[in-house]
Amino acid sequence: MKVILDGMGGDNAPKEIVKGAVEALALCDGEICIVGDETQIMDELKECKYSGDRITVQHASEVIRTDEAPIKAVRRKKDSSLVVGLEMVKDGRGDVLVSAGNTGAILAGSLFTLGRIQGIDRPTLASIYPILGTDKPSLLVDAGANSDCKAENLLEFGVMGSIYMEKVLGREYPEVGLVSLGTEDTKGTMLTKGAFELLENAKLNFVGNVEARDIPKGICDVIVCDGFTGNVILKLTEGLAWNILKLLKKKFTEGIKATMGAALLKGKMNDLKSQFDYSEYGGAPILGVKGPVVKMHGSSSANAVKNTIVKAIPYAAEDVVGMIQSHTENIEEIKMRTV
Amino acid sequence: MKVILDGMGGDNAPKEIVKGAVEALALCDGEICIVGDETQIMDELKECKYSGDRITVQHASEVIRTDEAPIKAVRRKKDSSLVVGLEMVKDGRGDVLVSAGNTGAILAGSLFTLGRIQGIDRPTLASIYPILGTDKPSLLVDAGANSDCKAENLLEFGVMGSIYMEKVLGREYPEVGLVSLGTEDTKGTMLTKGAFELLENAKLNFVGNVEARDIPKGICDVIVCDGFTGNVILKLTEGLAWNILKLLKKKFTEGIKATMGAALLKGKMNDLKSQFDYSEYGGAPILGVKGPVVKMHGSSSANAVKNTIVKAIPYAAEDVVGMIQSHTENIEEIKMRTV
Numbered sequence: 001m002k003v004i005l006d007g008m009g010g011d012n013a014p015k016e017i018v019k020g021a022v023e024a025l026a027l028c029d030g031e032i033c034i035v036g037d038e039t040q041i042m043d044e045l046k047e048c049k050y051s052g053d054r055i056t057v058q059h060a061s062e063v064i065r066t067d068e069a070p071i072k073a074v075r076r077k078k079d080s081s082l083v084v085g086l087e088m089v090k091d092g093r094g095d096v097l098v099s100a101g102n103t104g105a106i107l108a109g110s111l112f113t114l115g116r117i118q119g120i121d122r123p124t125l126a127s128i129y130p131i132l133g134t135d136k137p138s139l140l141v142d143a144g145a146n147s148d149c150k151a152e153n154l155l156e157f158g159v160m161g162s163i164y165m166e167k168v169l170g171r172e173y174p175e176v177g178l179v180s181l182g183t184e185d186t187k188g189t190m191l192t193k194g195a196f197e198l199l200e201n202a203k204l205n206f207v208g209n210v211e212a213r214d215i216p217k218g219i220c221d222v223i224v225c226d227g228f229t230g231n232v233i234l235k236l237t238e239g240l241a242w243n244i245l246k247l248l249k250k251k252f253t254e255g256i257k258a259t260m261g262a263a264l265l266k267g268k269m270n271d272l273k274s275q276f277d278y279s280e281y282g283g284a285p286i287l288g289v290k291g292p293v294v295k296m297h298g299s300s301s302a303n304a305v306k307n308t309i310v311k312a313i314p315y316a317a318e319d320v321v322g323m324i325q326s327h328t329e330n331i332e333e334i335k336m337r338t339v
Numbered sequence: 340m341k342v343i344l345d346g347m348g349g350d351n352a353p354k355e356i357v358k359g360a361v362e363a364l365a366l367c368d369g370e371i372c373i374v375g376d377e378t379q380i381m382d383e384l385k386e387c388k389y390s391g392d393r394i395t396v397q398h399a400s401e402v403i404r405t406d407e408a409p410i411k412a413v414r415r416k417k418d419s420s421l422v423v424g425l426e427m428v429k430d431g432r433g434d435v436l437v438s439a440g441n442t443g444a445i446l447a448g449s450l451f452t453l454g455r456i457q458g459i460d461r462p463t464l465a466s467i468y469p470i471l472g473t474d475k476p477s478l479l480v481d482a483g484a485n486s487d488c489k490a491e492n493l494l495e496f497g498v499m500g501s502i503y504m505e506k507v508l509g510r511e512y513p514e515v516g517l518v519s520l521g522t523e524d525t526k527g528t529m530l531t532k533g534a535f536e537l538l539e540n541a542k543l544n545f546v547g548n549v550e551a552r553d554i555p556k557g558i559c560d561v562i563v564c565d566g567f568t569g570n571v572i573l574k575l576t577e578g579l580a581w582n583i584l585k586l587l588k589k590k591f592t593e594g595i596k597a598t599m600g601a602a603l604l605k606g607k608m609n610d611l612k613s614q615f616d617y618s619e620y621g622g623a624p625i626l627g628v629k630g631p632v633v634k635m636h637g638s639s640s641a642n643a644v645k646n647t648i649v650k651a652i653p654y655a656a657e658d659v660v661g662m663i664q665s666h667t668e669n670i671e672e673i674k675m676r677t678v
Contacts, residue, residue, distance in 0.1 A: 133586045147520055147528045181486055181570050189486045189567050212571040213578030228528050229571055231520050232551040236575055239552030244583055244611075247472045251607040258607050264600025268590040272583075 001029065001313050004094035007036030008063040008081040009101025011299045017100065018044035020305020025054055027310050033094060035060050036081040060084040066298060070104030074112060082106065086113040089291045096316035098283065098308055100296040107145055107286060114291040117321070119328025122146045122153045123288030124227075125295060126161050127234060128281040131218035132272075137281055138215070139165050139174075140223045144231035145286075151194030152335050154178070154224055158199050158206070159331055160287040160324050161222040167318040168285070168311065177210035177220035179229055185209065191226065199224070201334045203327075241276045245269075282311030287324065292316045340368065340652050343433035346375030347402040347420040348440025350638045356439065357383035359644020364393055366649050372433060374399050375420040399423040405637060409443030413451060421445065425452040428630045435631040435655035437622065437647055439639045445632065446484055446625060453630040456660070458667025461485045461492045462627030463566075464634060465500050466573060467620040470557035471611075476620055477554070478504050478513075479562045483570035484625075490533030491674050493517070493563050497538050497545070498670055499626040499663050500561040506657040507624070507650065516549035516559035518568055524548065530565065538563070540673045542666075580615045584608075621650030626663065631655045 005021055007014045014036055021032045022045070031054050034041050038059040045055065062080040064073045077083060082101050086109050088094040099106050103125070111123060127143035141161035146153060158176045165174040178196055180188040185196065187209060199206045210219045215233065225233070248269070252262035262269075274280065283296040283304075294312045296304055344360055346353045353375055360371045361384070370393050373380050377398040384394065401419040403412045413422060421440050425448050427433040438445050442464070450462060466482035480500035485492060497515045504513040517535055519527040524535065526548060538545045549558045554572065564572070587608070591601035601608075613619065622635040622643075633651045635643055 132582050133589065144520065179571065181483065181567060192567075211574055211578075213574035213581075215575060216579040216582040228520060228531075229568065232518065232568055232571055233575060235550055235552035236554060236572060237579055239550075240555040240576055240579055241583065242552075243471050243555040244580065247611065247614075248587075248607075250472065251610060252604060254607070257603050261600040261603025261607075264596050265591060265604070268587075268593070268597050268600075271590060272586065275586075 001317060002031045002033060002094045003309055003312055004085045004088050004097045005032055005034045005309070006081045006085050006097065006099035006101055007034040007041050008060070009099040010296065012301065013100065014040050014044050016300065016302045017305055019048055019302035020300070021055055021309065022048045022050045023302055023306040024309035025052070027306065028313055030313060031056065032309065033058050033088070035085040035088070036063070037061070058084060058088065064102050064105045066102050068102060068105065070102060070108045073102070073105050074109040082109050083113065086110060086293070089293070090114055096292040096294065096312045098294045098296065098312050100298055100300045100305070103295060106293065106295050110286050110289040110291070110293045114289045114293070117288055117290055117325050117328060119332050120156050120160070120288040120324070122149070122156060123286055124157050124160060125284050126164060126287055127230070127284040129215065129223065129234070129237070130275060130281060132216065132275050134218060136218060138218055138221055138223050139169065140225070140230050140233060141287070142225065142227040142230045143234055143284055144227045146227040149191065149226040151191060151198055154191070154195035154226065155198040155202060155334065156288065156331060158204055158222065158224045159202060159327055161224065162204050163323045163327065164285055164287060164315070164320055165221050167320050167323060168315045171221050173205050174221035175207045176204045176222040176224060177207045179212060179223060179225035180209035181211070183209050183211060195224070198334055201337065203330055245273060280307060283308040285315055290321060292321055340656060341370045341372060341433045342648050342651055343424045343427050343436045344371055344373045344648070345420045345424050345436065345438035345440055346373040346380050347399070348438040349635065351640065352439065353379050353383050355639065355641045356644055358387055358641035359639070360394055360648065361387045361389045362641055362645040363648040364391070366645065367652055369652060370395065371648065372397050372427070374424040374427070375402070376400070397423060397427065403441050403444045405441050407441060407444065409441060409447045412441065412444050413448040421448050422452065425449060425632070428632070429453055435633065435651045437633045437635065437651050439635040439637055439644070442634055445634050449625050449628040449630070449632045453628045453632070456627050456629055456664050456667060458671050459495050459499070459627040459663070461488070461495060462625055463496050463499060464623050465503060465626055466569070466623040468554065468562065468573070468576070469614055469620060471555065471614050473557060475557060477557055477560055477562050478508065479564070479569050479572060480626070481564065481566040481569045482573055482623055483566045485566040488530065488565040490530060490537055493530070493534035493565065494537040494541060494673065495627065495670060497543055497561065497563045498541060498666055500563065501543055502662045502666065503624055503626060503659055504560050506659050506662060507654045510560050512544050513560035514546045515543050515561040515563060516546050518551060518562060518564040518572070519548035520550070522548050522550060534563070537673055540676065542669055584612060619646060622647040624654055629660060631660055
């Protein structure tokens with residue numbers, strides 16, 4: 001297995017990216033090829049005192065910035081670390097691409113370079129959703145790639161998310177739920193009602209509608225929604241958790257009694273904080289394109305890079321892309337039947 | 340001012356409803372008329388040792404249950420506490436209706452009995468959104484009444500929410516934000532892009548798009564979104580906060596050191612819990628119908644009932660309904676201009 005790593009994407013590139021690659025070697029077999037400015041990457045490898053042969057460097061002279069218009073950037077910057085990396089996966093010179101760069105560019109680049117899987121109308125970004133107090137996160141699909149969706153797209157998200165959950169995260173016969181206004185079958189919008197019918201007819205362990213209040217409890221393994229809703233769920237969770245922890249910290253330093261109590265609870269508070277730390281869970285896979293691609297958070301630390309590389313290997317090795325391809329006939333059939 | 344109180348709606352009716360009414364008297368002027376089964380309500384008043392003349396009872400023989408189909412229930416049960424109460428507001432025998440009953444029935448009943456304000460296509464349910472660490476909650480419109488919306492509806496929500504925030508919650512020139520995928524003007528779905536244009540042209544303090552991660556920080560006074568998104572925001576907040584507190588409680592009893600720490604922090608933890616307690620903030624107003632109506636949570640306690648009654652009085656006294664009516668001309672004009 002050879003992981004292609006975009007060395008220049010994200011806020012902390014190339015330093016944290018290279019550091020994460022070196023750290024990942026201890027946890028997995030295979031090779032890593034870092035794509036980007038050769039001089040900078042070699043310097044960082046030296047910094048990490050790395051001198052082995054499992055990391056190679058592929059030079060690319062351009063970088064796509066986070067604030068660039070995705071489609072234009074991907075079309076124009078043919079020698080960017082992202083596009084060069086994607087070409088390597090396409091050519092078979094690598095098995096999976098990992099990048100912390102511009103999300104839109106990763107999506108557009110994956111679509112242009114690798115192509116869409118037949119039968120999949122909308123490739124999607126799936127994100128791990130941590131469930132507090134457990135080590136069994138849920139998978140949220142779509143996590144923000146497709147803001148305006150049709151019912152058929154939500155079916156695709158459910159099918160692809162279910163395969164990824166089973167093959168990569170090792171959850172057998174994953175439960176798939178549809179975000180809606182209530183748990184009753186009849187509740188929802190025109191979009192969710194249409195998607196409900198399609199998901200019910202798919203070869204999935206579909207558990208029906210789920211309410212947003214039950215998502216943090218881990219109500220199901222795969223949470224299906226449109227990308228607008230997925231974005232709201234992810235960002236609200238992040239914002240609210242951050243706010244609660246901030247308020248706790250403030251309250252816990254008001255007065256001597258509280259400060260003493262807080263000192264005794266410091267370890268427990270850190271446990272809690274780490275539960276919200278996305279860097280522990282690996283990145284977000286792009287599903288529906290003809291090759292495995294994983295997007296990391298733009299501000300990924302070396303630790304996040306390391307964990308993402310480790311999780312990216314089964315994504316490539318288990319041939320999730322092939323599995324999705326073999327399910328598309330089934331998808332087409334369901335779509336035809338219920339239209 | 341005379342508050343009409345649905346004595347039979349909600350999980351804890353009539354006991355907590357009546358108790359809340361008695362408690363409210365100490366905090367406000369005016370009268371309360373409790374509508375429902377006379378015998379049961381009189382019994383509860385006796386239980387509260389109430390013998391004054393500021394509470395009266397209006398008998399109604401029927402009750403609309405939470406699980407009933409709203410429109411059918413409102414049409415058939417003409418002598419239900421909800422419908423009788425709404426008729427009283429319509430006739431001028433009362434100034435505002437407060438109910439903890441079936442949300443759909445309150446919405447449908449308000450629409451059928453009181454009628455829609457001209458120029459408002461979709462009456463809405465607005466909900467208080469508590470901002471941790473402050474006593475300045477935001478207002479979320481729509482909180483779940485209208486799941487499929489057009490851009491014009493979001494404009495209406497913004498205008499009505501802004502008036503309510505200013506007149507009832509006393510926030511001058513309230514900042515109105517639109518929930519979207521990013522803060523840039525161009526980000527969003529077809530729906531939010533359309534709504535952005537309309538809100539920008541309205542006589543509002545429109546601050547543009549807001550991201551879900553900033554909602555818990557109190558990014559703006561009035562948060563505008565479709566009812567599906569509003570429902571997700573409210574329920575996810577509730578579920579996540581509950582989950583975090585549950586996990587903290589668990590962690591804080593693991594081991595002697597933690598238990599000691601938790602004992603020292605008990606007061607602070609209770610402070611935090613009360614910040615999530617919706618019963619402190621009063622109910623959710625129905626906006627866009629020709630009369631003030633306030634919906635409380637189905638499981639409202641006497642404390643929630645008391646606070647809702649107190650907040651319902653300025654809603655009626657400040658003539659929010661009249662204010663909305665006088666703004667509809669402006670709304671129609673904006674809709675025409677941008678279509």
